[in-house]
Amino acid sequence: MKLGLALGDVCEAEGEVGRQLNVLGERHKADHDVFHLTETLQLIARANIGRLAPHGERYGVRVDAEDMPEEHGASLLEKAREKTSELVGRRPESGLLLIRDLRKLHLIYAEASINYVILGQGAQAARDRELHEACSGCHAQTLRGMKWTLTRIKIAAPQVLTS
Amino acid sequence: MKIDRIEDPWGPATPVGPGEEWPARVDSFLAPGAEPERWVQTASVLHSNGDAYDVAVQDGKLVGVRGRAQDRVNRGRLGPKDLFGWQANHATDRLTRPLVRRDGDLQETTWEEAMGLIVERSHILLREQGPTAFGFYTTGQLFLEEYYTQAIVARAGIGTNHLDGNTRLCTSSAAEALKESFGCDGQPSSYDDIHHADVIALFGHNVAETQPVLWRRIKDRLEGPEPPKLVVVDPRLTVPARHAAVHVPLKVGTNLAFMNAVLHEVIVNGYVDQAYVQAHAVGFDELRERTADCTPEWAAKICGVDAALIRDAARVLGQADRLLCTVLQGFYQSHQATASSCQVNNLVIVRGMLGRPGCGVLQMNGQPTAENTRETGANGDLPGFRNWDNDEHVEDLARIWNVDSLKIASFAPPTHVMEMVRYMEEGVLPFFWVTGTNPLVSLPEAHRIRSVFESERVFLIVQDLFLTETAAVADVVLPGAGWGEKTGTFTNADRTVHYSGKAIAPPGEARSDLDIWLDYAARMDFRDADGAPLVKWHDAESAFEAFKQCVADRPCSYGDITYGNLRGGSGIQWGGARLYEDGRFFAHPDSCETWGRDLLTGALLEETEYRAMNPYGKAILKACEYVPPPERPDADYPLQLNTGRTAFHFHTRTKTAKAPQLQAAAPEVWAELSPADARDRGLVEGDHVEVRAPRGAIRAQLRISRIREGVVFVPFHYGWWDRADGTSRAANELTITSWDPVSKQPLVKAGVAQVVKVADGHGPSVAPTNTASAPVEPLGMATRGGDPALADSDLP
Numbered sequence: 001m002k003l004g005l006a007l008g009d010v011c012e013a014e015g016e017v018g019r020q021l022n023v024l025g026e027r028h029k030a031d032h033d034v035f036h037l038t039e040t041l042q043l044i045a046r047a048n049i050g051r052l053a054p055h056g057e058r059y060g061v062r063v064d065a066e067d068m069p070e071e072h073g074a075s076l077l078e079k080a081r082e083k084t085s086e087l088v089g090r091r092p093e094s095g096l097l098l099i100r101d102l103r104k105l106h107l108i109y110a111e112a113s114i115n116y117v118i119l120g121q122g123a124q125a126a127r128d129r130e131l132h133e134a135c136s137g138c139h140a141q142t143l144r145g146m147k148w149t150l151t152r153i154k155i156a157a158p159q160v161l162t163s
Numbered sequence: 164m165k166i167d168r169i170e171d172p173w174g175p176a177t178p179v180g181p182g183e184e185w186p187a188r189v190d191s192f193l194a195p196g197a198e199p200e201r202w203v204q205t206a207s208v209l210h211s212n213g214d215a216y217d218v219a220v221q222d223g224k225l226v227g228v229r230g231r232a233q234d235r236v237n238r239g240r241l242g243p244k245d246l247f248g249w250q251a252n253h254a255t256d257r258l259t260r261p262l263v264r265r266d267g268d269l270q271e272t273t274w275e276e277a278m279g280l281i282v283e284r285s286h287i288l289l290r291e292q293g294p295t296a297f298g299f300y301t302t303g304q305l306f307l308e309e310y311y312t313q314a315i316v317a318r319a320g321i322g323t324n325h326l327d328g329n330t331r332l333c334t335s336s337a338a339e340a341l342k343e344s345f346g347c348d349g350q351p352s353s354y355d356d357i358h359h360a361d362v363i364a365l366f367g368h369n370v371a372e373t374q375p376v377l378w379r380r381i382k383d384r385l386e387g388p389e390p391p392k393l394v395v396v397d398p399r400l401t402v403p404a405r406h407a408a409v410h411v412p413l414k415v416g417t418n419l420a421f422m423n424a425v426l427h428e429v430i431v432n433g434y435v436d437q438a439y440v441q442a443h444a445v446g447f448d449e450l451r452e453r454t455a456d457c458t459p460e461w462a463a464k465i466c467g468v469d470a471a472l473i474r475d476a477a478r479v480l481g482q483a484d485r486l487l488c489t490v491l492q493g494f495y496q497s498h499q500a501t502a503s504s505c506q507v508n509n510l511v512i513v514r515g516m517l518g519r520p521g522c523g524v525l526q527m528n529g530q531p532t533a534e535n536t537r538e539t540g541a542n543g544d545l546p547g548f549r550n551w552d553n554d555e556h557v558e559d560l561a562r563i564w565n566v567d568s569l570k571i572a573s574f575a576p577p578t579h580v581m582e583m584v585r586y587m588e589e590g591v592l593p594f595f596w597v598t599g600t601n602p603l604v605s606l607p608e609a610h611r612i613r614s615v616f617e618s619e620r621v622f623l624i625v626q627d628l629f630l631t632e633t634a635a636v637a638d639v640v641l642p643g644a645g646w647g648e649k650t651g652t653f654t655n656a657d658r659t660v661h662y663s664g665k666a667i668a669p670p671g672e673a674r675s676d677l678d679i680w681l682d683y684a685a686r687m688d689f690r691d692a693d694g695a696p697l698v699k700w701h702d703a704e705s706a707f708e709a710f711k712q713c714v715a716d717r718p719c720s721y722g723d724i725t726y727g728n729l730r731g732g733s734g735i736q737w738g739g740a741r742l743y744e745d746g747r748f749f750a751h752p753d754s755c756e757t758w759g760r761d762l763l764t765g766a767l768l769e770e771t772e773y774r775a776m777n778p779y780g781k782a783i784l785k786a787c788e789y790v791p792p793p794e795r796p797d798a799d800y801p802l803q804l805n806t807g808r809t810a811f812h813f814h815t816r817t818k819t820a821k822a823p824q825l826q827a828a829a830p831e832v833w834a835e836l837s838p839a840d841a842r843d844r845g846l847v848e849g850d851h852v853e854v855r856a857p858r859g860a861i862r863a864q865l866r867i868s869r870i871r872e873g874v875v876f877v878p879f880h881y882g883w884w885d886r887a888d889g890t891s892r893a894a895n896e897l898t899i900t901s902w903d904p905v906s907k908q909p910l911v912k913a914g915v916a917q918v919v920k921v922a923d924g925h926g927p928s929v930a931p932t933n934t935a936s937a938p939v940e941p942l943g944m945a946t947r948g949g950d951p952a953l954a955d956s957d958l959p
Binding site for chain 2: 030031032033036037039040041043090091092094095144145147148150151154155158159160162163
């Protein structure tokens with residue numbers, strides 16, 4: 001049974017999502033909707049881990065929201081980065097940087113998404129109804145983040161590329 | 164009878180029973196000694212209610228007003244701003260000539276030079292950057308004909324999607340909630356429903372101050388036989404809250420938690436009209452799932468009210484036979500605005516309360532002509548409630564305008580104003596044209612907005628009646644002709660279209676916004692696909708007819724409404740009394756206005772998702788989880804900040820401060836605290852305080868009112884144009900830059916603050932005493948207008 005491996009991959013990807021959300025929020029504090037949405041999406045990522053945690057125990061994998069990266073702005077260094085981003089945020093290049101960081105987050109979400117597919121297939125094959133339901137629910141939540149990055153890129157790209 | 168209409172903003176009662184017609188009561192006010200030569204038909208532009216009246220003219224000046232008894236909206240009644248606001252037309256500080264900035268100063272010039280500068284800059288930027296260089300920001304104050312002309316100029320002349328109105332601040336959550344729930348914008352109900360409802364619920368809607376005549380209508384029911392029950396959701400003890408059967412004073416920013424609990428209760432207690440839901444809606448299972456854990460106990464902790472109170476509210480709403488819900492800024496300008504407003508739609512859908520007399524929902528507007536920005540596309544949407552993400556709708560519009568469909572930027576949603584501000588901040592939006600609004604005072608985080616608008620990287624054009632705070636920093640200022648000085652139409656919050664005639668000439672060289680747009684289009688030489696002029700109309704009536712053609716096959720068709728049948732009688736509702744009488748919606752995938760968004764994140768959904776979810780065009784029950792607001796009180800800022808209106812002012816007081824009766828009724832900014840919060844800080848009524856927020860501070864006099872504990876209220880009307888030293892007392896010095904992910908409406912009711920004493924007050928604050936800002940105990944003074952505010956009311 002290798003379901004634990006797949007569960008571990010999912011959790012690692014959610015951790016990556018959390019880290020990139022931090023980076024995005026810190027670097028683009030001057031893009032206020034991006035900053036505030038990263039907080040909302042952090043809540044989703046943490047809730048996912050919370051929902052998967054009981055299954056981690058069953059498959060011998062540590063799944064704990066405590067392992068998620070701290071919310072942004074928590075450390076002094078991050079606060080300094082946020083301040084810098086507010087100053088840099090007045091330059092035209094900040095739009096290009098935003099697209100680059102959103103694209104990275106989108107790809108991390110894509111990885112998380114495919115990891116959920118793998119886990120979900122395994123859970124079904126193992127006839128583990130509860131894990132499958134949790135996996136489907138979490139996957140749907142992760143797709144919301146992926147759709148958001150896509151929307152935000154669609155909005156940002158035209159202005160950045162023509163100005 | 165003569166009544167002081169500052170002391171009594173609502174005027175005398177005419178009680179009515181259920182199903183009875185609202186009797187006429189004709190209010191009028193004339194300047195002392197006036198002898199009108201003629202009367203000209205119009206309607207109010209100082210709120211969204213659409214009160215119809217005639218203005219009196221003598222010697223080329225406005226001298227008074229008289230309500231129109233035959234009009235369905237007000238039956239002759241007028242509110243304080245209707246009675247006194249017209250005096251602003253004759254203010255001595257009207258703009259009368261164009262201004263251009265030379266050597267750092269604004270100097271008078273000719274139209275030729277001002278428009279020449281604008282056109283020259285436009286051509287350069289079109290060459291250098293293209294359409295993305297241009298942003299247009301309009302208002303909720305112009306007329307339909309002007310908005311439609313602006314929309315074609317921006318969309319098909321320039322070809323930009325950077326087009327928005329200050330309606331973003333007042334009505335965008337209403338529009339988005341309607342689109343999400345019914346597939347398309349369009350107010351489902353009618354003011355007439357007040358006369359049939361047995362429960363009226365006001366969600367964040369301080370109707371007594373935002374629409375005094377509508378409150379008179381509701382109160383006439385409350386004072387008549389078989390009165391309806393009133394439910395009020397508001398953190399302040401507003402005038403309607405004092406009359407409520409159930410008043411829920413929520414913590415700021417927790418509307419969605421409350422609404423989710425209400426829907427939870429309605430579902431678990433079996434108040435759902437299963438047959439209606441089966442026949443007319445999709446998404447019920449998702450709604451039930453999302454609200455399954457949202458018990459009153461859960462919500463009570465978040466909302467800071469008793470679970471029993473939430474149960475009471477849900478029971479009254481759940482057991483109503485004819486439920487009418489209204490929603491306004493308490494929801495729209497707060498956290499999770501669209502999701503909360505959608506839950507009100509969900510409530511009426513699951514209860515089957517649509518399309519029948521006394522049933523439904525009124526997603527209100529904050530401004531008189533906001534509805535028209537939505538219909539014409541001046542708010543960035545495509546005209547006629549077309550779906551920008553549906554290629555066939557774009558092709559259809561291109562055919563009507565006779566332009567290549569590529570000209571119409573439909574690769575992304577319309578750019579909302581806060582995003583345009585961001586582009587200006589980054590230096591990638593170098594051209595910004597503001598019409599009839601004052602963003603320096605009305606947009607959140609004022610110090611940031613100032614720094615962006617004062618930047619030399621932006622060529623700023625401001626078109627206004629007055630040298631507002633925003634006009635003062637512009638590169639070109641164009642003097643506009645206002646209401647009463649031009650002809651046109653506009654549509655109120657219940658879809659009633661009114662005609663407004665030109666009563667007097669504008670001052671000096673001021674021109675109507677319509678004429679300015681037509682002039683710009685001509686000078687830019689915008690052409691259609693055949694080389695003919697793009698804009699094919701030349702005056703208000705021809706613009707109205709062109710708009711009618713554009714929307715003829717769309718839900719907001721104006722049908723056979725003409726200038727001819729708007730003149731003389733009552734205003735006319737497009738779409739009839741109620742939109743969804745047969746349980747059929749404008750939600751079919753081929754005709755709907757949007758594929759929808761994720762209510763939590765604002766992410767766009769795809770056409771395929773919409774078609775799979777709603778193939779037959781039913782109403783859509785959409786739900787979303789509550790998440791905490793972006794700022795939470797802490798040790799430094801322990802209070803929640805709530806900003807809003809008063810009955811006596813509108814916007815940033817550019818007009819209402821010029822009407823002596825209105826200005827005297829609420830002459831200065833104030834800050835409102837509960838008795839407990841004042842006591843904790845050693846404050847008494849009238850103390851001079853500083854309201855501090857993480858982004859700025861203002862000074863105000865303290866009013867101790869019946870606002871809920873933990874909240875400070877500051878009215879948002881006061882800027883700095885009338886301050887000799889130029890110091891700001893704008894509520895937006897305090898507000899946070901954040902907006903609803905779906906409607907993009909800024910959250911001006913969602914920040915945090917602290918209140919500290921600066922000096923003793925030596926007497927009460929000058930805040931109004933007869934509105935939501937009423938003091939907890941008598942102060943030995945009361946809001947009165949005296950002789951100058953005496954107006955006539957002719958009762959039946």
